[in-house]
Amino acid sequence: MVTSPPVRIAVLGTHSTGKTTLLKRMEMELRGHGLTVARTGRLGKRAAAAGLPKLQRHTAQSTEWIIAQGILDETTAAARGADVVLIDRAAHDAIAYFQAAMAFRAETPPRLERERLLALASTQLPKYDLLFATVLDESVPVDTGHDYDAAFRRLVDQHAHRVLANDAIPHQRVTSDPDSQAHAVEVAVHHCLQELLA
Template structure:
């Protein structure tokens, strides 16, 4: 189709806060650019949501969740125009996991109609991810101090659980990214991306 945007290779990471997502993507970006691959990154939207007055983390609402999902989709599609590889810090299923965690933390139940709409958006857009990694929570690793963090460890565990549950419930293929497994995942991701770019991919998800 004339004018159709050519989809790049899209690699996304999601998981509880302070589990190494940004650090892993920074290493992957460095390695790809060293190999002369054109890379675009889509950053975590939590701080942007907070700046405009939307509640985040344990205070998430369906509206803040919808904003993060749709804003994330828009930013990802914009990045498609500028790169061979797009790296996403917090894939859209992450926002749904955090919403579920926030509801559980507050002892609330979601509106089934709202939940269904959010799930449809997340499921449909997640087909654009070529490779999806979920970090795993290591409670012995402290919260990072490079940006405001929610210090509530109970909520951090809820986020880890519910992000994993969303991936399971929506049957979204993904690979695990434990705190001790970044070197292996980096090698894994680089091989996958280079194979995709060269047209010699093998489906090992």
């Protein structure tokens, strides 16, 4: 029933814009069609647990760790036989956070380091069957348990969409509008069913 490799669907965007919720909805729908689904995630928390800086303090080292760990998680999920791998934070997400952190701190990363990280992230693009990018809507309240800097959150959103545009990376924008989110789920489910059950 299943082709190999699995269908890979990735999402990126600034924090608290519905990435994880969107992937959970996709997972539920796909499981309802009898597909096995693996979902990666929690890279920021795991980086912090490893002693690496995150958010405004992102460095080239923490960015590389997040990209590499994301690749490992995705590869492991595929090796375990999942029909669909849902990637919570595409590789370019780490690039957007790194660029935003540099801008927030008014720093300029060395050109070769920036290009090296971008090249590493770009190696993953051919593997994504679909890429979704959430769009920041500052009118939507965030969880008060998170201490987010609004300016940094905005910078990440700007850099995420800029890197997608600059490199002409195919993606679908997902806003906070319920119809936009429902459409994204519908596109993902349709693609998976067409690829895996046709």
